[in-house]
Amino acid sequence: MKFDISRATEVLSATPATVRELLGGLSEEWTANRIQNPKSKIQNVEWHPFDIVGHLIHGEETDWIPRARIILAQGEDRTFVPFDRFAQFERSEGRSMGQLLDEFAKLRTENLDTLRSWDLTNEQLDLEGVHPELGTVTLRQLLATWVVHDLNHIRQMVTAMSRQYADEVGVWKEYLSILR
């Protein structure tokens, strides 16, 4: 499947409501058991859904649209500001899951409005920027990555939730690839 703005937008628009339905009605035991896993602050694999929503919010604020602006501006220095993968641990402190879900939905709507307002051409999608670690990337790749990044973190949410029942499923563990 080739990248296409309207197809990509279908997924990007769906994410906030998907995450709200997945997490909005759950007890904290499912979504934020950091107390049980103090190392979660440093190890990606142990992030919990609460942390992941914070990470998605931080991406809306500092990653996708700000980087797209750097590419579209085609200024002298097209190197992106490094993304802080751990910013959410401080940023989400003391907030509720409901507050985070609302904030994510609001920011995503604003960012998709911005994206649509640009009415990007194929030539613009080919424009390049510089990722601080990965090197040259195109605007098309940045936007495709935004989509896959959403899906990647939905996957991480359901994986973290599943692990909590790793022992409870008994012999069925063998059939459940999410637990391996």
Place this chain on the structure above:
Amino acid sequence: MKFDISRATEVLSATPATVRELLGGLSEEWTANRIQNPKSKIQNVEWHPFDIVGHLIHGEETDWIPRARIILAQGEDRTFVPFDRFAQFERSEGRSMGQLLDEFAKLRTENLDTLRSWDLTNEQLDLEGVHPELGTVTLRQLLATWVVHDLNHIRQMVTAMSRQYADEVGVWKEYLSILR
């Protein structure tokens, strides 16, 4: 986290709306590109979201509650009827994603009503049945598996979607564990 009916029900209740938000607004290119992957009928890894919703429906009809009934009845033969993992390919033929999402939501609501009506005790959760391949299992394990099975298939949906952009993300592939 120990199994608890009300915690488990939180997840089971959330799945239909989660899947609807994830898939309901997407083009068929995202959800049902079986034409591009004719082998999907036999290889689990290539199932697409459309197939997976059909599989969830078939589970509501023939797996979780029917098996719970076998356990609760404690009859002479407590062996479950084998589950057909490929039934959805015929069963979903000619239907739309919208129809499947509606059907899944309706069946899940009915099944959760049934589960709640049983008002299960810890003693009942310890009752055993026989899985045709895995051997002895408890009702508690069956219900925990129902939860993880939902999460496993949400994971499979987002993984299948991501793969479609595996080339489009360029060098970012390295950062996206869902593409590995």
